[in-house]
Amino acid sequence: PRGTHLGPDADLVVDGTGLVGLAARFGTPCHVLSEGHARAAARDFRRALPRAEVLFAGKSAPIRAVYSWMADEGLSLDVCSAGEVEVGRAAGVPGARMVLHGNAKTDDDLKAAVAHGVRRVVVDSASELPALAALCPAGQEVLIRVIPEVDAHTHAAITTGVRGQKFGVPAEDLPAVAAAIARHPNLTLVGLHCHIGSQVTRVAAYETAVRRMVHLLPGPLRDLDLGGGFAAPYHPGEPTFDVQGFATRVQIALQQECAARRLPQPTLLVEPGRSIVANAGITLYRVVSVKPGFAAVDGGMSDNPRPSLYGARYAPRLLGRTTRAHRTPTTVVGRHCESGDIIAENAPLPADLHPGDLLAVPATGAYHTALASNYNMVCRPPVISVHNGHATPRIRRESLSDLMARDLG
Ligand code: LLP
Numbered sequence: 301p302r303g304t305h306l307g308p309d310a311d312l313v314v315d316g317t318g319l320v321g322l323a324a325r326f327g328t329p330c331h332v333l334s335e336g337h338a339r340a341a342a343r344d345f346r347r348a349l350p351r352a353e354v355l356f357a358g359k360s361a362p363i364r365a366v367y368s369w370m371a372d373e374g375l376s377l378d379v380c381s382a383g384e385v386e387v388g389r390a391a392g393v394p395g396a397r398m399v400l401h402g403n404a405k406t407d408d409d410l411k412a413a414v415a416h417g418v419r420r421v422v423v424d425s426a427s428e429l430p431a432l433a434a435l436c437p438a439g440q441e442v443l444i445r446v447i448p449e450v451d452a453h454t455h456a457a458i459t460t461g462v463r464g465q466k467f468g469v470p471a472e473d474l475p476a477v478a479a480a481i482a483r484h485p486n487l488t489l490v491g492l493h494c495h496i497g498s499q500v501t502r503v504a505a506y507e508t509a510v511r512r513m514v515h516l517l518p519g520p521l522r523d524l525d526l527g528g529g530f531a532a533p534y535h536p537g538e539p540t541f542d543v544q545g546f547a548t549r550v551q552i553a554l555q556q557e558c559a560a561r562r563l564p565q566p567t568l569l570v571e572p573g574r575s576i577v578a579n580a581g582i583t584l585y586r587v588v589s590v591k592p593g594f595a596a597v598d599g600g601m602s603d604n605p606r607p608s609l610y611g612a613r614y615a616p617r618l619l620g621r622t623t624r625a626h627r628t629p630t631t632v633v634g635r636h637c638e639s640g641d642i643i644a645e646n647a648p649l650p651a652d653l654h655p656g657d658l659l660a661v662p663a664t665g666a667y668h669t670a671l672a673s674n675y676n677m678v679c680r681p682p683v684i685s686v687h688n689g690h691a692t693p694r695i696r697r698e699s700l701s702d703l704m705a706r707d708l709g
Contacts, residue, residue, distance in 0.1 A: 301314050301315060301334035301336070301337035301579055301580050301581075301582065301662075302334070302336065302337045302340055302579075303315050303316070303334065303336055303337065304334075309620065309621065309622070310618070310619055310620055310621055310622050311619065311620065312582075312617075312619055312660055314332060314334050314582060314686055315334040315335065315336045315337065315686040315687050315688065315689075316686065316687070316688045316689030316690075317332075317686040317689055317690070317691050319332060319582065319584060319619055319658075319660055320619055320620045320658060322584065322684060322686070322691055323584045323586075323619075323620075323658050325691070326682055326684050326691075326693065326697075327682075327697065328584050328585050328586045328598055328599070328658070328681075329583060329584060329585050329586075329597070329598055329599030329603055329681040330583065330584045330681050330682055330684060330697075331581060331582075331583050331603070331664060331665075331668060331669060331681055331682065331683045331684070331695075332581065332582050332583070332584065332683075332684050332685075332686060333361075333363075333366070333577070333580050333581050333665055333683055333684070333685045333686070333694070334580045334581075334582075334665075334685070334686055334687070335365075335369055335580075335685050335686065335687035336687050336688065337579060337580035337665075338366060338369055338370075338576055338577050338580040338665070339369055339372075339373055341575065341576040341577070341579070341580065342354070342356070342369070342370055342373040342374075342375055342576050343373055344543050344544075345375070345543055345570065345572055345575075345576070346373065346374050346375070348543045348544045348546070348547035349547045349551075349568065349570065351567070351568070352547075352567065352568040352569065352570055353376055353523075353567060353568070353569045353570075354374070354375045354376065354569075354570055354572065355375060355376040355377055355378040355399055355569060355570070355571045356370035356375045356376070356377055356378065356571075356572070356573065356576060357378045357528045357571045357572060357573025357574075358377050358378055358379045358380070358384045358387065358388060358573070359378075359379075359380055359384065359573060359667075359670055360573025360574050360576070360577055360578075360666040360667055360670060361573070361577045361581075361665060361666060361669065361670060362383070362384055362387050362669070362670055363387070363669060363683055363694055363695060364387055364390050364391045364694070365391075365685055365692070365694040366577065366694075367387055367388050367391035367393055368391040368392055368393070370576070371391065371392065371393045371397070376393075376397040376398065376399065377393045377397060377398045377399070378398075378399050378401060378528075378571045378573075379398055379399070379400055379401070379413075379418070380400065380401040380402045380409075381402065381409050382406075382408045382409045382411070382412035382413075385398065385400070385409075385412040385413055385416050385418065386412065388416075389416050394417070395413070395416040395417030395418045395419060396417065396419045397419070398413070398416070398418045398419065398420075399418070399419070399420045399421075399422060399443075399525070399569075399571075400413045400418050400420070400421045400422065401422045401424075401445075402422075402424065403424040403425070403466055403467050404424075405421075405424075405428060405431075405432075407431065407435065410431065410432060410435045410436070411435060414435055414436055414437065419441055420441045420442065420443060420490065420491075420523075421436070421440065421441070421442050421443075422442070422443045422444070422445050422493045422525070423442050423443065423444050423445065423477065423481065424445050424467060424468060424469070425469060425477075426469070426473075426476065426477045426480045429480055429481065429484060429487070432484075432487065433484040433486055433487055436486055436487065437486065438485070438486040439486065439488060440486055440487050440488065441488050441490045442481060442487050442488065442489055442490065443489070443490060443491040443492060443493045443523060443525055444469060444474060444477050444478065444481070444489065444491075444492055444493065445467060445468040445469065445492075445493045445494065445495070446468050446469055446470075446471060446474055446492050446493070446494050446513065446516055447461065447462065447463060447465075447467070447468040447469065447470050447471065447494070448461050448471075448494040448496060448508075448509045448512045448513060448516075449461065449462060449463060449471070449512065450462070450494075450496045450505050450508045450509045450512065451496075451505070452496040452497035452500040452502070452505045452529060453500075453501075453502060453505070454497045454498060454499045454500055454501075454529075455499065455610045455611065457609060457610055458497050458498040458499060458529075458610065459496075459497045460495050460496060460497050460498075460527075461494060461495070461496030461497055461505075461509065467495070468493075468494065468495075471512075471516055474492075474516060474518065475518065478518050489521065490521060490522045490523050491521045491522055491523025491524055491525060491566060491569075492513055492516060492517060492521065492523075492524060492525070493523075493525035493527065493569075494509055494512075494513055494525070494526060494527055495526075495527025495528065495529060495571070496509050496527065496529055497529050498528070498529045498573075498574060499529070499531045499532070499574065499610075500529040500530060500531055500541075501531040501539075501541065503541075503542060503545050503546045503549055503550075504549075506526060506546055506549070506550050507549045507550060507553045509526060510524075510526060510550050510553045510554050510557070511553050511557050513526070514553075514554065514557035514558055514561060514563070515557065515561070517561070517563060517566070519563070520563055520564050520566075521566055522566055522567060523566055523567055523569055524554070524566040524567070524568055524569065525568075525569035525570075525571065526550065526568060526569065526570050526571075527570070527571050528570065528571035528572045528573050528574070528575075529574075530543065530546070530572050530574065530575035531574070531575065532574045532575050532578035532579050532663065532666065533579065533663065534578070534612065534613060534614060534615070534662075534663045535613065535614075535615045536615060540575075540579075541575050543575070550568070551568070554566075554568065573666055573667075574666040574667065576666075577665040577666045578663050578664075578665050578666035578667075579662070579663055579665060580665040581662075581663065581664040581665020581666070581668065582660050582661065582662045582663075582664060582665075583599070583603065583604065583660070583661045583664040583668065583681075584619075584658060584659070584660055584661075585597035585598055585599050585616075585632075585643075585658075585659045585661065586598045586655075586656060586657070586658060586659075587653055587654065587655055587656065587657040587658075587659060588635065588655055589655055590653055590654060590655065593628075593629065593630060593631060594630065594631050594632075594633055595630050595631075595632050595633070595649065595653045595657075595659070596632075596633050596634070596635060597632060597633070597634060597635070597643065597659060598635060599634055599635065599643075599678075599681060600633065600634010600635050600636045600641045600643065600678075601634050601636050601638075601640070601641040601642075601673075601675065602634070602636060602672060602673050602674065602675045602676065602678045602680070603668060603672050603680065603681050604634075604643060604661070604664065604668055604671075605671050605672075605673070606667065606668070606671065607642050607643060607644070607645075608640045608641070608642065609671075613644065613645070614643060614644045614647075614661050614662070614663065614664075615644065615647060615661075615662060615663075616632050616643065616644050616647050616649065616659045616660065616661045617649075617659065617660055617662075618649060618650055618653065618657060618658070618659060619658045619659070619660045620657070620658040621657070623650045623652055625650040625651045625652035626650070626651050627648040627649060627650060627651070628648070628649065628650075628651040629646035629647070629648060630646070630647055630648075630649040630653065631644070631645050631646055631647070632644040632647055632649070632659065632661075635676070635678070636675055636676050636678070637676055643661060644661070669683055669695060674698075674703060677703060679697060679698035679699060679700065679702070679703065680697070680698040681697060681698075682694075682695055682696050682697040683695035
């Protein structure tokens with residue numbers, strides 16, 4: 301995170317707070333989140349796109365405190381379930397500043413959104429319109445999610461802008477979906493939406509998307525939502541996404557294409573998640589056992605399934621002691637009962653790692669608490685936020701009684 305530096309005794313100081321002390325105070329595994337970093341990253345988007353509406357992609361970190369920091373920084377909220385609406389409601393985000401997504405919105409999702417007055421719903425297929433129209437109030441604003449046919453060149457599991465994946469309607473079906481919306485008197489079409497994928501590094505992919513989307517506008521519409529997907533660095537030396545370059549190129553493309561079609565420029569919406577919170581997070585583990593080439597920690601795929609799902613790569617480091625031992629490729633594995641339970645493969649770590657050592661894994665602020673499971677009946681770790689030297693528990697560690705409470709015998 302920004303504002304991170306190395307303190308004495310190989311302590312890492314994040315947002316004014318030493319991680320070695322945090323591990324002692326809150327135990328491991330433990331997710332640490334820098335409020336200062338997350339807020340600064342949110343401000344980067346607001347500064348780069350002052351006329352756009354920036355929505356925080358709530359799925360990336362469904363944590364009440366995070367949603368309220370984002371609202372405080374002037375961001376709206378993108379939600380995709382009754383659960384995320386509930387976190388947003390609890391964080392004090394008004395429905396007027398929420399957009400509901402989903403390719404299979406259940407009645408419960410829609411009812412929660414309607415009860416909270418969620419202003420916009422993104423329609424993913426014509427088949428959801430009857431349910432939507434039956435539950436939504438008069439004047440419900442909707443956008444249509446379109447497949448822009450832009451390949452974002454990211455992992456297949458998080459590629460969403462091409463044909464053959466489950467989201468959105470193909471361009472040729474757009475007129476029919478718009479006509480179907482027009483037949484429902486309580487639904488008003490206000491815009492189009494697309495989302496080309498996640499961990500997207502190329503600004504050019506968004507520029508192509510914006511040009512296609514303007515081309516597809518059925519007429520003057522208020523909103524053009526480009527989704528999220530902006531990449532975050534996971535390893536030292538990887539570039540951060542050029543938010544300002546993105547803003548400049550996308551706004552020029554929007555202006556040119558709208559001028560060419562003689563259409564008024566819609567308001568741009570963007571939905572960053574990962575790029576705001578990934579690098580605000582760092583996860584602490586204790587080494588439990590070692591073997592030549594391996595260090596096993598007290599967490600694993602239950603708190604970070606991303607290596608097994610997307611081949612994600614992390615860069616763990618030793619904290620809490622200095623050592624002159626040479627660095628040797630060490631695969632950091634978890635405690636779960638399968639061999640794919642890997643946090644980092646062949647990470648250069650000191651050869652004298654031993655049980656009790658503290659490891660920090662940076663870039664874990666996005667899609668970690670969100671994707672966590674209880675595999676092997678393991679309790680999920682807490683989330684502790686840090687800011688200017690203060691640590692605040694935001695999600696408490698799960699207990700065995702939390703787990704057993706759902707087992708009715
Ligand atoms: N908008 C929509 C409609 C989305 O589906 C997503 C992410 C976003 C915005 C935010 O994308 P971001 O800026 O965070 O990349 N679990 C995967 C990521 C899945 C992303 C799903 N949709 C991972 O851990 O990499």
